[in-house]
Amino acid sequence: MIVEYKRVEDNMVQYECMDHDGKMYGVADTVYDGMIVKTLVIDMQTYDEVEDSELFKRIVTARSAVMNSCDDILETILEL
Numbered sequence: 001m002i003v004e005y006k007r008v009e010d011n012m013v014q015y016e017c018m019d020h021d022g023k024m025y026g027v028a029d030t031v032y033d034g035m036i037v038k039t040l041v042i043d044m045q046t047y048d049e050v051e052d053s054e055l056f057k058r059i060v061t062a063r064s065a066v067m068n069s070c071d072d073i074l075e076t077i078l079e080l
Contacts, residue, residue: 001062003027005073011080013073015066016044017059025050027063031080039063 002018013036015027024044029036041050041059050056067073 001058003062003066005066005070008076008080013067013077013080015063017062019055019058025059027059029063029077031077034078034080036077 001020004016006014006016008014011031013029013031015029017025017027019025026042026044028040028042030038030040039060041056042048043050050059067077
């Protein structure tokens with residue numbers, strides 16, 4: 001899974017994730033008082049929400065690894 005940090009918009013930290021099969025997913029973490037309160041994962045081909053499943057868990061785990069390895073992202077989250 002390849003994860004790329006994209007932007008911050010309306011208290012949401014946004015990422016794009018590409019799975020090993022080439023499918024793209026959008027991830028948006030809603031942040032309140034420096035804490036992630038909700039994570040939304042969208043299949044970018046169908047625009048359907050990816051809900052709690054093994055795929056959801058893999059995407060969120062990959063996003064967490066990128067987030068925790070980048071001080072800029074962590075600082076952004078703490079500022080929101």
